[in-house]
Amino acid sequence: MRASTLLSEILAVLAKELTAELRSRVALNAIGLFGLTTLIAVAYQIGPYQIQEQDRPHLLSALLWIILFFAATSGLSRVFVKEEDAHTAKTLRLAARPIAVLGGKYLFNLILLLALDALIVPLYCALMGYAVRGVGGLLLVLVTGAVALAATTTIVAAIIARASGSTTLFAILSVPLVLPLLVMLIQGTRAAAASSELAAVLPALQGIVSLGGAVMIVSVYLFPAVWHD
Amino acid sequence: MTDNRTRALLHWVLGGWVLLVILAAFFYAPSATGFKGESARIVFFHVPQAWVAVLAFCVNLVASVRYLRKRNPLDDVRAAAAARLGLVFSVLATVTGSIFANVMWNSFWNWDPREVSIAVLLLIYAAYFALREAIPDEERRASLSAAYAVLAFVTMPFLVFVVPRIYWSLHPDTIIGATGKLKLQMESRMLQTLLGSLVGFTGLFFWLYTLDVRLARVRLARRGREEA
Amino acid sequence: MSGVSVEFKRVGKRFGDRTVLAAVSGTLLPGQVLVVAGPNGAGKSTLLNILAGVLRPSRGEVVYRGSDGPVPRAHWFEHLGMASPDMAVYEELTALENLHLFARLRGLHRSDADLGALLEELGLGSREHSRLVGTYSSGMKQRVKLAQAVLHVPAVLLLDEPSSNLDGAGHEATAGLVARLRERAAVAVATNDPREITWADARIDLAL
Numbered sequence: 081m082r083a084s085t086l087l088s089e090i091l092a093v094l095a096k097e098l099t100a101e102l103r104s105r106v107a108l109n110a111i112g113l114f115g116l117t118t119l120i121a122v123a124y125q126i127g128p129y130q131i132q133e134q135d136r137p138h139l140l141s142a143l144l145w146i147i148l149f150f151a152a153t154s155g156l157s158r159v160f161v162k163e164e165d166a167h168t169a170k171t172l173r174l175a176a177r178p179i180a181v182l183g184g185k186y187l188f189n190l191i192l193l194l195a196l197d198a199l200i201v202p203l204y205c206a207l208m209g210y211a212v213r214g215v216g217g218l219l220l221v222l223v224t225g226a227v228a229l230a231a232t233t234t235i236v237a238a239i240i241a242r243a244s245g246s247t248t249l250f251a252i253l254s255v256p257l258v259l260p261l262l263v264m265l266i267q268g269t270r271a272a273a274a275s276s277e278l279a280a281v282l283p284a285l286q287g288i289v290s291l292g293g294a295v296m297i298v299s300v301y302l303f304p305a306v307w308h309d
Numbered sequence: 310m311t312d313n314r315t316r317a318l319l320h321w322v323l324g325g326w327v328l329l330v331i332l333a334a335f336f337y338a339p340s341a342t343g344f345k346g347e348s349a350r351i352v353f354f355h356v357p358q359a360w361v362a363v364l365a366f367c368v369n370l371v372a373s374v375r376y377l378r379k380r381n382p383l384d385d386v387r388a389a390a391a392a393r394l395g396l397v398f399s400v401l402a403t404v405t406g407s408i409f410a411n412v413m414w415n416s417f418w419n420w421d422p423r424e425v426s427i428a429v430l431l432l433i434y435a436a437y438f439a440l441r442e443a444i445p446d447e448e449r450r451a452s453l454s455a456a457y458a459v460l461a462f463v464t465m466p467f468l469v470f471v472v473p474r475i476y477w478s479l480h481p482d483t484i485i486g487a488t489g490k491l492k493l494q495m496e497s498r499m500l501q502t503l504l505g506s507l508v509g510f511t512g513l514f515f516w517l518y519t520l521d522v523r524l525a526r527v528r529l530a531r532r533g534r535e536e537a
Numbered sequence: 538m539s540g541v542s543v544e545f546k547r548v549g550k551r552f553g554d555r556t557v558l559a560a561v562s563g564t565l566l567p568g569q570v571l572v573v574a575g576p577n578g579a580g581k582s583t584l585l586n587i588l589a590g591v592l593r594p595s596r597g598e599v600v601y602r603g604s605d606g607p608v609p610r611a612h613w614f615e616h617l618g619m620a621s622p623d624m625a626v627y628e629e630l631t632a633l634e635n636l637h638l639f640a641r642l643r644g645l646h647r648s649d650a651d652l653g654a655l656l657e658e659l660g661l662g663s664r665e666h667s668r669l670v671g672t673y674s675s676g677m678k679q680r681v682k683l684a685q686a687v688l689h690v691p692a693v694l695l696l697d698e699p700s701s702n703l704d705g706a707g708h709e710a711t712a713g714l715v716a717r718l719r720e721r722a723a724v725a726v727a728t729n730d731p732r733e734i735t736w737a738d739a740r741i742d743l744a745l
Contacts, residue, residue, distance in 0.1 A: 176642040252435070309448065
């Protein structure tokens, strides 16, 4: 198996995930519904008027990421858990290189996260009256955040799928790892909202990119041991 | 450490040392100025507890990496033993830090980055054991928990070093962080006591760790599956 | 793909205190069919899983030998095709989509016609090829499973109860497939079916 086919193998896995997901829509529904439900609950109770002006920057950026993370944990583990549940994991294990499996499933989770962002963020800004000065900066934070968050949640999903596969276990294992990332994402969002200068989000971006990169590199090393017995 | 008499001697030395440290903490070291009453004395216990929690994390990491490479069941035993102690000591460190914070500033939690770091370490240990509990098969349990430990180790530096750089400026400077980094000059007797306590707690850790590993080794040997 | 032989020496498996496979040795040679027989619970599936590299043995070793020497464990799957009751294919995909996926994962280009012909050889009519596997009967699913095991013409073929869920025609088709492949491949079949046992060039009997 030559290296030139690795990309095609990764894309084959991704295509399979997308096809299956578009036909069943289980993960999409889960994260979409969770995200929307939480958002509506928050917007209804808090809305644009209940928060004091001086608290708005802190609270609005934190609340957004709480909603996004909560929704993400409800659906991002499916990509591995469903393989074990449907007994297709062994078939896949015997047909594909581990790195192709990891790459394809990572890209799938990334797409899910970006879709979640596209759904929730504009609605959030509208419902909560969140005025964002640096839209470019915010987009950068959202995209790099999705890249890093997908990296962490994918390897954790791979681990828990070989354990009990429960969403609770997924959340328990993800939280300590995602905390530093969330802090940087909230800080980056706050900076983007406050200033239209791209330089304002730079410190947070550096942290997010390096954490995401570190997790990705370690995942490539760890995944074969997790995926195979 | 194969000689039983050497072992017994070391136990007595450790016991005596820890007793000395306790006495020194209360009677030898002077009261610190700027602190409420005698509350600063908790530093002599709190700092070493946090130190041991981190040390245990490192021991766990080394054992985990070794397990992933060689698949020796003994390395999994070592990793779990280190993690058990790490959990206990990170609970102790969080609690003693919290008590001190309450005495000094009337609030149990201040969101100091170091406080958060030790709490996250606690969460990592808890997650590690939750994962182990969820896997009945021994070999799979060993490799998955080793993988999680390595992953956690990679993300920790970001919490300890990177986040404070971003977050620090938004919070009031504390005089004494949760790991007891005193910004005041430490009087020499206090320093001696603190260093002595660090040595004592490290010795305590290694004693308990070795006990745990020896016990598990006997169990493994009895099952005839030990690979030397 | 040149021939690969699989040698296993004193291979056994234990889960905790329970021995699921007692030490067994043997060889899979190209051009031969090794039948692994024994009562339920004797460890037939466990042995096949160990030979596939999906399970690590508690003792003993497995060696894949190709024309260039021993094959590292990480590369065994490239030479291997397997079908067993604990494996499934993707129910949200059609039979053809499943086979295209597995072909692409192995770096192969197969046309619809080629894959369709393979499915027909196994008794799946062309009308069924574009239906989702989730709508299939268990016999039809078994045929797709067998197809994915052989589409890359593996040097090593491991079949665990290949005729399960299959009617007489299905069994005939499977027998024909094995007859075709056994010329070049090293085949191991775990079974209690007397019809499949007749395929044997060599036989291992496992006891409880």
